[in-house]
Amino acid sequence: MELFVFVCAAVMVIVGAVGVVVRGNPVHAALSLVLTLFGIAVLFVAQHAEFLAAVQVIVYAGAIVVLFLFVVMLLGVDRAEDLRTDSLTGQRPLAVVVGLGLLGVLVAAIVSGTDAVITRGAGINGATIDTADANIVQLARSVFADYVVAFEVTSVLLVVAVVGTVLLSRRRATDVRPVSGRPS
Amino acid sequence: MIAVVVQPTPMWYLLLSAVLFVIGTVGVLVRRNPLVMFMCIELMLNAVNLTFVTLGRQLNDISGQTIVFFVLVVAAAEVVVGLSIIVAIMRRRTGANADDLADLKG
Numbered sequence: 503m504e505l506f507v508f509v510c511a512a513v514m515v516i517v518g519a520v521g522v523v524v525r526g527n528p529v530h531a532a533l534s535l536v537l538t539l540f541g542i543a544v545l546f547v548a549q550h551a552e553f554l555a556a557v558q559v560i561v562y563a564g565a566i567v568v569l570f571l572f573v574v575m576l577l578g579v580d581r582a583e584d585l586r587t588d589s590l591t592g593q594r595p596l597a598v599v600v601g602l603g604l605l606g607v608l609v610a611a612i613v614s615g616t617d618a619v620i621t622r623g624a625g626i627n628g629a630t631i632d633t634a635d636a637n638i639v640q641l642a643r644s645v646f647a648d649y650v651v652a653f654e655v656t657s658v659l660l661v662v663a664v665v666g667t668v669l670l671s672r673r674r675a676t677d678v679r680p681v682s683g684r685p686s
Numbered sequence: 687m688i689a690v691v692v693q694p695t696p697m698w699y700l701l702l703s704a705v706l707f708v709i710g711t712v713g714v715l716v717r718r719n720p721l722v723m724f725m726c727i728e729l730m731l732n733a734v735n736l737t738f739v740t741l742g743r744q745l746n747d748i749s750g751q752t753i754v755f756f757v758l759v760v761a762a763a764e765v766v767v768g769l770s771i772i773v774a775i776m777r778r779r780t781g782a783n784a785d786d787l788a789d790l791k792g
Contacts, residue, residue: 508694512702519706519729523713528721535725538706542732545699549743551751554735554758561758566728566765573769574721577776597715601708608704616697640748641755649752656759663763667770 507548514541532570539563553638699740707733720772724765731761 514537521534539562546555645653706729713726735754742750 505692505694508698512698515702515706516709519709519713522722522725522729523709523716528719531722531725535728538729539732542736545702545736546739549699549739551739551743551754554739554751554754557755557758558735561762562728562732566762569765569769570721570725573773576773594716597712600715601712604711605704605708608707609701612697612700612704616700637751641751644748644752645755648749649756652756656756659760659763663766667766670767670770670774 504548507544511541511544511548514538514544528574529571532567532574535570536563536567539567550637553641696740696744700737703733703736703740706730706736721769724768724772728761728765731757 518534518536518538518541522531522538525531525534539558543555543558543563546552546558710726710729710733713729714723717723717726735757738750738754738757740750742748742754
């Protein structure tokens, strides 16, 4: 059963990710991104991370992709990019070479390190997950006890992000200028 | 009839996340639309999240999921700031291409 879930979710993830890269239209790329994010959420559920799966769907698929689509519509850049030509000569072959090299390094690291991982523990299942809300209880203990300082710093980060965004996107009264004018 | 049901091991999840990370990297290198480059960065972040959850499950440690929680928050903040920068740039010019943004070059 877990095999079936894994294969379906993996196909979703890979198809969506490839779609993000090869689709010319940014709207199509954003919708492919939604497919990938849902696949990742399914994999989270399959690994007993139910709360993170819910957060993944709400924050990523709900908020971030909508933000992407909103900006695409706002800027009017939803026309298809011409993907047939390289702007830099040799950019695509070099990118493919770099990608294959990176994949080789990652696979080598995973294969060489997998023994150390598998022998360390039995995994979060069975003994540690006995009730339905065990995942949330464990995560809440971890966030609000062990990592409470990081949690507080996160709130500062969010405030800085909000203030910075408002400052960046605010249009001042003296800022109105003709399109062809030089920025002052 | 094969009675043995193959269960996905953690290595499968790790390999899947490696593939996803590489696809995101190639996307950042290949695409020229800054919005799509941001989407590819999200792909890479999701690959890392999947790795964290897999290793946290395997090592019987909830800290992996906690770190993914923080990564989600930081990714949201990053997207908000990045998209507002893109909007601020695109508001004064029409080119939606990363190659057009080389004006700061001396």
